[in-house]
Amino acid sequence: MASTGHTDAAHAAAAHGAEAAAHADKVIDPLHQFHIYSILDIQIAGFDISFTNSSLWMVIAAVVGYFIMTFGMRKAELVPGRMQNVSEMLYGIVAGMIRDNVGDEGKKYFPIVFTLFLFVLFGNVLGMIPGSFTFTSHLIVTFAMASVIFIVVTVIGIARHGTHFLRLFFPEGAPAWTAVILVPIELVSYLSRPISLSVRLFANMMVGHTLLKVLGGFAILMGAAGVLPIALLVGITALEFLVAALQAYVFTILTCIYLHDAIHLH
Amino acid sequence: MEADAAKLIGAGLAAIGMIGAGIGVGNVWSSYISAIARNPASKEEIGANIWIGFAVTEAIALFALIVALIALFA
Numbered sequence: 001m002a003s004t005g006h007t008d009a010a011h012a013a014a015a016h017g018a019e020a021a022a023h024a025d026k027v028i029d030p031l032h033q034f035h036i037y038s039i040l041d042i043q044i045a046g047f048d049i050s051f052t053n054s055s056l057w058m059v060i061a062a063v064v065g066y067f068i069m070t071f072g073m074r075k076a077e078l079v080p081g082r083m084q085n086v087s088e089m090l091y092g093i094v095a096g097m098i099r100d101n102v103g104d105e106g107k108k109y110f111p112i113v114f115t116l117f118l119f120v121l122f123g124n125v126l127g128m129i130p131g132s133f134t135f136t137s138h139l140i141v142t143f144a145m146a147s148v149i150f151i152v153v154t155v156i157g158i159a160r161h162g163t164h165f166l167r168l169f170f171p172e173g174a175p176a177w178t179a180v181i182l183v184p185i186e187l188v189s190y191l192s193r194p195i196s197l198s199v200r201l202f203a204n205m206m207v208g209h210t211l212l213k214v215l216g217g218f219a220i221l222m223g224a225a226g227v228l229p230i231a232l233l234v235g236i237t238a239l240e241f242l243v244a245a246l247q248a249y250v251f252t253i254l255t256c257i258y259l260h261d262a263i264h265l266h
Numbered sequence: 267m268e269a270d271a272a273k274l275i276g277a278g279l280a281a282i283g284m285i286g287a288g289i290g291v292g293n294v295w296s297s298y299i300s301a302i303a304r305n306p307a308s309k310e311e312i313g314a315n316i317w318i319g320f321a322v323t324e325a326i327a328l329f330a331l332i333v334a335l336i337a338l339f340a
Contacts, residue, residue, distance in 0.1 A: 031339065196325065203328035204321075207335075250321035 028220060030213035034137055034206065054135045061122035061135070069118070090118065094252060101256035105263055112152070113259075116145065117252040124205060124244035128237070136247075137205035139198065146198035149255050157262030168265050197254055204247045208240045273338050280334035287327030294319040 038050035072087025080088055094114045098106040120136060127134025135141050157165045169186040170179055215233045219226035298316050302309050 199329060199332065200321070200325035203325065203332050207328055207331055210335075246317055246321055250318055253318055254322075 028217040030210050030217060033133070033209060033213060036138070053133045054138065054141070057126065057133045057135045058119075058123070061119060061126055064126065065118040065122045093117075093249070097253050097256050101253065102259050102263060106256070106259060109156075109259060113252055113255055116149070116255060117248055120145075120201065120251050121245065121248035124248055125241070127205065127209065128241060128244060134205050134209055136201055137209055139202045142198040142202040143194070145251075146194040146201075149197065149258065150194040153255075153258045153262045156259070157265075160263060161265060165262075165265070168261065193258060197251065201247050201251055204243055208243055211236060212240065276337035277334040280330055280337055283330030283333070284327040287323055287330070290323040290326070291320060294323060 036052050036054050038048075038052045039056060040051035042048075042050050069087050069090070072083040072085075075081075076084060091114070094117050095110065098110055098113060102109065123136045124134065126132055127137065157168070161167075169183050169190065171182070171186075174182060212233065215229045215236060219229040219233065222229060294316055298312060301312055
């Protein structure tokens with residue numbers, strides 16, 4: 001009798017806990033910020049290509065990037081003013097990346113690498129605005145970008161080297177018998193590049209924003225003692241700004257490194 | 267075992283994978299400091315690369331965290 005009473009109480013407590021958690025989830029949901037809803041419904045031939053909040057923020061990131069670069073260079077002086085300095089710094093970072101990692105032949109790939117850098121950078125940084133949407137926090141977006149980079153880099157390598165491109169998977173100077181184990185390892189590591197590139201950016205953005213919302217939820221739930229989560233939130237927000245810029249930088253520099261591998265074959 | 271309990275245990279176990287990434291990130295800066303201690307002139311040159319090392323290592327921590335979040339919420 002005592003044991004059944006105990007299990008009944010345990011069940012009641014579990015149900016109450018689940019109910020309270022469900023109720024709390026309805027009010028404080030850290031994952032609600034990633035919800036995609038359509039702003040303009042467009043259906044063509046059964047395909048849903050609505051203009052969503054994700055598309056809206058992509059357009060905003062592209063427009064902001066465009067205006068920052070063009071406003072900076074409107075009155076181009078030899079000694080740059082403040083706005084021109086920003087444009088020149090952004091240009092210089094990517095130009096330096098390409099010069100150091102790809103070399104002189106990489107100059108013709110500057111437009112796509114610079115576009116990628118600005119898109120990811122402004123996507124991440126604009127996502128830090130309260131109430132906005134971070135479009136890079138969705139795996140499909142980052143995977144689309146990473147797949148494009150992977151396919152483009154592979155095609156560039158094959159166009160440049162032909163079948164000699166397969167030398168990439170068998171480093172020279174290694175004895176022939178090691179090919180049995182080296183080639184599969186190199187192949188798998190090459191094929192895992194789009195996955196790691198996309199998941200790195202997606203995971204950083206999603207986890208960062210989820211952490212911000214979870215800490216915000218704590219601040220609400222703790223009432224007067226909520227000052228402590230808010231103090232932590234200040235530090236974490238600073239960290240998130242650093243991570244936003246850093247992830248854009250890392251995405252771009254890894255693209256340059258993959259370009260280097262394809263063009264120079266190690 | 268109830269599904270909710272299993273989810274929480276699974277998430278906790280998956281997050282243990284971040285230990286390795288923590289050691290790795292610490293290694294990045296410890297070797298940076300050792301390198302500067304040996305050769306202070308190389309500060310800027312190496313300083314540009316530590317951020318790439320940090321981001322790539324941190325990505326492994328986040329892969330483990332993604333597995334934990336998938337176990338918790340999906």
